[in-house]
Amino acid sequence: MKKIYSNYLANFRGLSREIWLLSLVTFINRAGAMVIPFLSLYLINVEGFDLPQVGWIMSCFGLGSLVGTYIGGRLTDSIGFYKTLLSSLFLGGVGFILLQYINTFYGFCIGIFLLTLMADAGRPAIFVAADAYSKPGNITRGIALIRLAINLGFSIGPLVGGLIIAHINYTALFWIDGLTCMLASFGVFLLLKPKKLKSTDEKPIIVKEGRPPYFNKYFLVFFFIMIAYSLAFVQYFSVMPVFYEKVHFLTEDVIGWLLFINGATIVIFEMPLIAWLDRKKISKTMATFWGIFFLGLSFLVLNMTDWAGILVVAMLLMTLGEMIGFPFSNALALEMSPKGRKGSYMALYSMSFSFAHLIGHNGGMNLVDNFGYFNTWIFFSAFLLLIAGLTIWLYFLLKKSQTGNI
Template sequence: MKTLLLRYLNSYKGLTRPAWMLALIMLINRSGAMVIPFLGVYMTQSLHFTIRETGTVLSCFGLGAVSGSWLGGWLSDKAGHFVIQLGCLLLCVPVFCILPELTQPAHLSAGVFILSLVTETFRPANTVSIASYSSPESITKAFSLNRMAMNLGFSIGPALGGFLAAFSYHLLFYGNAVATGLAGLVFYFFFRNRKGTQERKKRHDSEQNSHQNRSPWKDTHFLIFTLLCCFYAICFFQLLNTLPLFYRQQHHLSDWSIGLILAYSGFVVFSLEMPLVHLAGNRLSAAAAIVIGTLLCGASFSLLVFPGKLLLLYFSMFLLCLSEILAMPFMATVTLKRSSKDTQGAYMGMNALSFSAAHILSPFAGTRIVSSFGFDVLWISTGILAVITAAGFLWVMKKL
């Protein structure tokens, strides 16, 4: 037990104070993450949208995310990560407050597009900020700490959201607005006069001389890697799109029960990510971690075709959590190491773009497969796509 505790504490070594503060801000922000996990259920249950209309609105979230990912990467290189992060956090507040008033599919589609445009512009800037305040040796740990905070917040947000939804779905939007505004204020007061050290920049530059200022659009193997990240995200994002609908329609779970399963996923990732990433970093290559994580994602969804109730649902979610822990931090690390100081924003924007594109394709394809063929066909298709994607990662990582 003592050895396990020491390993857990060692996983935090080398992290700077700004890295911890970025994680705290992410925790505050994600503790209010109530809208997106329940958006599909809100549209079908409260607004009485069809599954196809729900999928269309969720795809508009993806369209905004694609635009925001490109915009965030470009603005981060031009204006700096501080201004972009602060602006996005504060702009989210009025958008969340307006969304409950939009009750028609076209109007809500536009509102969701604007919301995702703002939230996804934040992502590349946040990633560059983490890199700026971390040493090259601790970058993967810093990413994991940030994601750990995000998932701890995600374990709080959906549970609170499931409770509030029992009274009114509108409370989800207002609660999300309050949390985002608070995160913006904390971010401003801590980071307004703080910069990354020149020493870290020089050290990073010396490691990246071989591809200084290369555009990610001209990096062929990285483009293939990005496409594979998109395929992985298409599978993974069923978590936010069709999986809550599956819980409601096939297993007849209440909003509170759905919120508890989603909260459980956040708690698992929060509890296990840092020690597992630390262990994987010492025992596995980035390629092996990403491939294993991708296969676990496919296994998680494929299990849902088998009969079972809560035990099966929680075990499937546990496998999906392990997939996220192994795959996503190393995807970010590979992307960052592929870039130079002057192209960090562009490369991280490209990485974010792959996930944003999946926000379009995942709900659009998922809801239409469910509407035409049922949930079992969707879960089997997701498992097959994950296996193909894992094989692709195995090939391209040798080239990278």
Template sequence: MIRRQLNAYIQSYQGLSREIWLLALITLINRAGTMVVPFLSLYLTASLGYSLSEVGWVMTAFGTGSILGAWLGGKLTDHFGYYKIMLFSLIGSGVVFIIVQYLNEFWFLVGGIFILMLIADMFRPAMYVSIRAYSKPENNTRSVTLIRLAINLGFSFGPAMGGIIIATMTYGSLFWIDGITCLVASILLYLLLNEKDGKPVNEQMATGQKRQSAYSDLPYLVFLAIVFLTAIVFLQMFATVPIYYKTIHHLSEGQIGLLLGMNGMLIFLFEMPLINWLEKSRISKASVLLIGTLVLGMGFWVFNLSEWAGILIVSMFFITLGEMLIFPFANSFAMERSEKGKAGEYMALFPIAFSAAHIIGPNIGMQLIETHGYNFTWSMILVATAVGLGLCLYLKYRLNAEAHGNTNKKISSAVS
């Protein structure tokens, strides 16, 4: 029984291209190197002595740079190709990481953080487009899942390593190591990945056909609204939920860390086999998004059911399951949809939706808790989930109508 399950787990990783594995390795090194991000607010207050209001401006520059970087990365990817933009982003962010530690004057620091995130997040749309280039179409979702696994592992190692470095060295050391890891990732990209090994991602350009703009693709815009809404809900796990653990259930930091670590462990163990099974079952991506949205919302709503401490484990299971259902298939849907038009533009809007939620979501959760309390906040998440479900149903309707229309066109073409 155990051997059969182990074989099934191993098989879920088989069939992925060499380039996707190398891209996952580069992503792991890059994300593990972003150690300074979770400690940025501590660095600004404890090391530089800035006030909380000043930290707020820096974080605004951080989020704004992230959104504009993703948008610009998509535009430049369509113009110059994904490979050049990935290489430029890694080299550029590596250099700027090292420079930022020397910016102590407030507005210079704000500008430095903005430029850093502008360059660093140009990597994301280019990386998503590269997945489409290096992966077989039938492996798109599993390829995305492997990259997500690399990102999660990187974000798990990064903060732990960053804490050790701060305790034994200085905050400045984080910037040096972050910069060096970005440069190492760029060297690996240049040496191990060849742009010529990937297939073209904007095939319509070669035939002279006009590529559709993502901004005129209504089903894709509805999909982005779903991503934005589910991301606002999901990000409460890192914003309001730890405070809920501390203030209502009186958990220690160590216990909170274990609960949050359960998320990463479940993803590591079960996400790829789950995705592999769902792909074989031929369930539509819109249906998976609908189920994932429901499960994610339940993960927060169960807080209102009981004050029993075990409900926290139940909640984390539902939240993680919802995450595993939504985000790999959302990435895959965006990649497949981008075949209709400008790949960079499509893949830029996807991380922008998530970044926008990152700016708005935690603040909304904090405001609701402060003014109305936790129970009301979890109920509002249930309302947001209901809206998300409605959008998922509408997306399914639009996609079915689109597929039916395409079928009729093919029949009419064949008859004529």
């Protein structure tokens, strides 16, 4: 047991102080993110919206994320990741607090759009900050540590959030979300010092001419894959909680425990898994393939039985795919980013999640409304199988273009 513990701690050695501080700030921010996993339930149970209306509100969530991420990428390249991240955290906190006072459909559409615009402007900045503060060769583990902080916060947030909903009400969640975002912004200001990327910090790149990401054909294929991957992934945070409640009759506190499994599993196993895969020198593209494969499998098993325990099995499969796919796809995106354009490339990478929010929640809600949960899960399983095949094709394209662990 002592050896296992020592090996686990060894995965964190060699990371810079700034990466640890950035992870701490990220944890504070994500620990308060209690509204998002329960937003679809809040809109249905408290505000009385139907599934298509919730889908459109979540599309506005995605549109705000899309616009905010684009603006955040431009700001990261122009004023730096530090100021961009600081502003995004603070303004996002204000947005969460104000959101609770909206109770009309169109008001929610506008409010969610503005909130995610401000909050997601910091996404590219986080990735670029991880690259700036990481020591040479530690970028994947640095991203994994930040993801660990995100998931530690996310495992605690929904768990506490579910208990608060069950024993108090939804309103308290908006205050906690807002105040913790503000606290995270103060943490950035007090604990982290601005740093500019040096030319020696740049990682090997695939496109040496410094083309914008929109003209990099390999990156555009990768971008499409990440949209599709994320489009299915976001179902776990909008459609799936409704499925838990309406089909399996779970209460909010039990749903919080189920989401806790995701975050807790990542906290315990992701860093050792990433370190092991790094030692095995797995291709970043093939790691993305395995992430997509396990996510598709998680949807497929939901149709195999009505036993409630299958929800845990599906959650663990999704989590395994998340642990493998997302850290390596982050690292691959940075590796494909040429000097002076990291903000733009990481903005486009982050925008894949924004497009997923824009299309995925609405699409998932309407699929369920028209075809039911069984057919919706079949659709996502088949869809991800096709995307997994496309990822293998990208692997061979990149292998031809340049040798290396891509």
